[in-house]
Amino acid sequence: MxxxxxxxxxxxxxxxxxxxxxxxxxxxxxxxxxxxxxxxxxxxxxxxxxxxxxxxxxxxxxxxxxxxxxxxxxxxxxxxxxxxxxxxxxxxxxxxxxxxxxxxxxxxxxxxxxxxxxxxxxxxxxxxxxxxxxxxxxxxxxxxxxxxxxxxxxxxxxxxxxxxxxxxxRASNETYSELSTSDIKFPTVRLSDGKDVTLTPGNYSALLSENLVQADRAAAAAAHVGTYGQTAHTYAAIYNGILQRDWFMARARNFPTTLDAALDENAIPRQVVETLIDVARHGTGPLQRYARLRQRLLGLPSYHLYDQFVPVFRSDKTWPYEEARKQAIASVAPLGKDYVQRYEKFVSGGRVDVYENEGKRSGAYNAGVYGVGPYLLMNYNDTRDAMFTFAHEAGHAMHTVLSYEHQPYATSDYTIFVAEVASTTNERFLLEHLLKQTTDPKERFLLLQEAVDAIVGTFYTQVLFADFELRAHQLVERDEPVTTEVLNQLYAGVLKDYWGDAIAHDEFYQYTWARIPHFFNTPYYVFQYATCFASSAQLFKAMNEGPKAQREAAVKRYTELLSSGGNDQPMKQLQKAGVDLTQRQTVQAVVDQLDALVTRMEAEAAKLAPAAR
Incomplete structure (x- = not known):
């Protein structure tokens, strides 16, 4: 391999x-x-x-x-x-x-x-x-x-x-891109084993998920996030420019708020966002319960945000890209041979930029080219998280493939509101596929942790981001100042609202808003990760539970959703597939799912002696 x-x-x-x-x-x-x-x-x-x-x-x-x-x-x-x-x-x-x-x-x-x-x-x-x-x-x-x-x-x-x-x-977006990518100088830290690590985004992510020494994770987090803090005044000025731009455009087009302006294009009721935030804020109990479980199992005197990525149980297992690709393809077999064949063709070469290189932008994304197909960017580092990221982005790519195949150009571009359904559904398929391959409590715990972390990262964290973003826009709507101190206090306050006293609140995390590209490049984007996660959970359940005929009908509705591109309003597209996001229980189901998964994690952990950790 x-x-x-x-x-x-x-x-x-x-x-x-x-x-x-x-x-x-x-x-x-x-x-x-x-x-x-x-x-x-x-x-x-x-x-x-x-x-x-x-x-x-x-x-x-x-x-x-x-x-x-x-x-x-x-x-x-x-x-x-x-x-x-x-x-x-x-x-x-x-x-x-x-x-x-x-x-x-x-x-x-x-x-x-x-x-x-x-x-x-x-x-x-x-x-x-x-x-x-x-x-x-x-x-x-x-x-x-x-x-x-x-x-x-x-x-x-x-x-x-x-x-x-x-x-x-677009000037503010371009300025942010240059400052955060081209001009940024990531620091080098010396770890407890004497090795020096330059904290590029890829290295930083790998360190937090692999390094078992809390002091190393603490030093890395302080240095990496602190890099953005060093130029926080510039980031604040850029973000203020974006907020002011959004408010200007909203008023120019006769919208009462920036949120209404952002949602109108896809006819999404503002209650969807408000309900999402409200359900998440009232449903932080399972999130905080998970943090306390991890602290106990890790044996840490205090628990920090930089501790949330390291596995509770030790595993030397790596996932080389070729193996990850194989597992991801096998996992989507329930979607049918046609889907699998298209998937295999897409990943066969030339369309996935796999590994990190000097000067390459961080993160991962799927980018479509109508008439050509999708291009997928990765910074793959052989971790379990990277494998799930690949499955996520490949879900987007397959959405693009099916949309381009079945829609004329005029309706080929699916909305962001639907986009994350395809990606998070593929992650769930991969999880269940891997769980079926092992009875080892340790491996099962780690995979369940992947599922829980997906809820934490794709649901709670994105709602937290959306909460911050909405409040930041409301500052300019009320003609209130937007400074580094204001943004720091706002972000630190939202962190405390969601995590409570289940974590120790490190001061440097108040600068996190400066390192979230979506805030600067695609305002009012992130809430859709959470709504899509709720949608995909309901669709996955329909495709995998119940009588065969019902499962097959659900798969047909799902592939029709992916093939529908932008031929209708996204709320209506999801309703045709079997999801109604106007219902509070659709969102509450994610909170309940996290609670159940944490219970399953506790059961697997109980099977293992402390020495196995």
């Missing part, structure tokens, strides 16, 4: 573990041609202004032209973006990526007339056009959504003005 490369030099990592960009463009010359083509298409699209009133054929021509530009956008954006993320130090690639932003801004301005002009056509007239023009069928849902959101669309001058702000609106 191939081991993780010892080198961090990208060129020395075997090619099968690196992205192949050629399916997007053969080379930079082809990319330049794509840029020129898009520029020409933008000019041609601008000339369509004033034609929509001419009838359904004119509307169809405009939408088809819009589609062609959109397909091109995927390619010219991803080609430099993916390469930038493999080496953020490459200024040539960074410069090309900036050119993409400029061209996109030009399109925003050139197309600002489109929605206001579409809305000058009476809705009844448009409905008649849709009914008598079959070729408009792929655009029925996008068009009806435009009319639904009509109250928040400005006139042509207003839309053009907002489009002109597009590039400046």
């Amino acid at each position: 191939a081991a993780k490369p010892t080198t961090r030099v990208r060129a020395e990592i075997p090619s099968q573990y690196r992205w192949d960009f050629s399916p997007i463009y053969a080379n930079w010359e082809a990319w330049e041609a794509g840029m020129r083509e898009m520029d020409q298409r933008i000019d041609a699209f601008a000339k369509l202004q004033g034609t929509l009133k001419n009838g359904p054929e004119a509307v169809l021509a405009a939408y088809q032209a819009y589609d062609e530009i959109g397909k091109l956008q995927y390619r010219i954006y991803r080609y430099p973006q993916l390469q930038r993320d493999t080496d953020t130090r490459d200024q040539n690639v960074a410069g090309r990526f900036q050119r993409v932003g400029a061209l996109f801004a030009k399109f925003d301005t050139a197309s600002a007339w489109f929605t206001p002009e579409l809305l000058t056509v009476p809705e009844a007239t448009m409905s008649a056009w849709l009914a008598k023009t079959p070729a408009l069928a792929p655009y029925r849902f996008p068009i009806t959504e435009v009319y639904r959101r009509q109250a928040h669309v400005l006139d042509e001058k207003g839309e053009r003005l907002l489009s002109l702000a597009a590039r400046s609106n």
Whole structure:
């Protein structure tokens, strides 16, 4: 089984573990041609202004032209973006990526007339056009959504003005990216065994999950999080800029709050977020119970956030990437042969960038390219956590594969609100697959710990983030100051609300908000991890419990959900699959699940003598 490369030099990592960009463009010359083509298409699209009133054929021509530009956008954006993320130090690639932003801004301005002009056509007239023009069928849902959101669309001058702000609106995100990725200098710490470790995100994550010496974990956490604290004033200024931008855009489009503005695009009731936070806040008992169980089993005099990743029981087992890939594929067999075959094809080479290298951005993600397929980024380090991260991101990738296969471009882009269902469902399949392979109490405990940690990380932590993020936005909505001290106090306060006295609250964790990319890049994103986790738990249960016919029907509904892309509002898509997030019990079920899993962990732990830990 191939081991993780010892080198961090990208060129020395075997090619099968690196992205192949050629399916997007053969080379930079082809990319330049794509840029020129898009520029020409933008000019041609601008000339369509004033034609929509001419009838359904004119509307169809405009939408088809819009589609062609959109397909091109995927390619010219991803080609430099993916390469930038493999080496953020490459200024040539960074410069090309900036050119993409400029061209996109030009399109925003050139197309600002489109929605206001579409809305000058009476809705009844448009409905008649849709009914008598079959070729408009792929655009029925996008068009009806435009009319639904009509109250928040400005006139042509207003839309053009907002489009002109597009590039400046991205400036804070870009500044954060450079400060937190390109310019950041991660510290080196000396561990108790005398070894020095540079705390890159990958090394830091591995240390917290593998190092058994609490003092080492404490030193690493203080140093790594403290790195963000050293420039916290700059991060606070950047975040204030993002909060102010969001509030400006909300008011410009006549929304009462930034939350309402963020949720309107997908027709998500604000009660979904408010109920989520309320249920989690009232359901912190199992979370704190788990922390106290871990402290007792680990024999620690005090329990800290940096202690939550280390296994309670010792295991030298590693999960090389090839083994992880094999297990992940086998785990999704219940979803059927077609799903498995598509999965095997996706991971066969060129689409997964597996290992960490110098200059590579941290973390993991799935990025789609319409007409090409998904690209998956990893920083794989042979840990159990990395294996589950791979299963998570591959779930996103398979969602992309199925959506692209079954949807026209106009409805191919699934919403974030549904996206995390596919990823967390795949994690659950992997967990149950691995549990079936062992009766060893220690291994079973560790796997159950993986499931519990998934709830802690994907549900509680993300709700905690969403809670902080909502409160931070409310600061600007009330015209209150947003400073480093304010953000530190806000974050530290939310930590105490969720963890209570089950952990010792280290002062340096107050800077954590500065190292959460979602706060800066995708505001009001994180709550959807938690809602999706609740949804996936219900879907997984339906696909794995009960009579065979019912399970098969649930699998069919689930794969139809993944294949539906963005062809309906996400709440309705989930309801078709069997999940209703308007019901409080859907969220409460996750709290109850954590409580039951902790009980199972206690039972497995009781089978093991202290010497086995």
